[in-house]
Amino acid sequence: MRLPRNPRRAYDADGNEIPPVTVGQSLAEGYRTVMAYCEAHNCGHGAEVPLKGWPADLPVPDMALSLRCSQCGSRRVKMMVNVKELYARAHDAGSSGR
Ligand SMILES: [Zn+2]
Numbered sequence: 351m352r353l354p355r356n357p358r359r360a361y362d363a364d365g366n367e368i369p370p371v372t373v374g375q376s377l378a379e380g381y382r383t384v385m386a387y388c389e390a391h392n393c394g395h396g397a398e399v400p401l402k403g404w405p406a407d408l409p410v411p412d413m414a415l416s417l418r419c420s421q422c423g424s425r426r427v428k429m430m431v432n433v434k435e436l437y438a439r440a441h442d443a444g445s446s447g448r
Contacts, residue, residue, distance in 0.1 A: 355367075358370070358409075358411035358412060358414065359411065370409035370410060370411050370412075371409070371410050372406065372407055372408060372409055372410065373401050373404040373405060373406055373407070373408045373409075373410060373413070374406030374407060376401055376410055377401050377402070377406070380439060381401060381431075381432065381435055382400065382401060382402070382435065383398040383399060383400050383401060383432045383435060384398075384399050384401060384410055384413065384429050384430065384431065384432055385397070385398060385399070385429070385430045385431070385432045385433070386398075386399045386413070386414065386417050386427050386428070386429055386430075387427065387428050387429075387430060388419035388421065388422060388424050388426065388427055389424070389426040389427065389428050390419060390422050390424035390426050393419060393421055393422045393424060395419050395420065395421035395422065397420065398432060399413065399417065399429075410429050411429050413429050414427040414428060414429050
């Protein structure tokens with residue numbers, strides 16, 4: 351028996367849902383923003399979304415449910431790690447020696 355898949359969740363090779371990271375976990379890890387990308391055809395608009403102000407137990411992928419593309423109005427929004435922050439963190443970790 352297979353459960354219906356949630357498009358906002360990741361699944362491992364066995365089809366088990368991988369628990370999504372929550373807003374609180376992301377903040378605890380030092381992230382301040384996430385990227386929201388519009389999936390509408392011919393749009394692809396991307397925006398940084400501050401994590402602050404969202405419920406701590408909200409899964410980051412579910413932030414998309416409350417967002418709408420500011421460019422085309424589409425609700426087909428996908429949440430991604432803010433790569434700029436990720437690189438900045440990796441750089442800090444490398445230079446501080448901690
Ligand atoms: Zn859009």
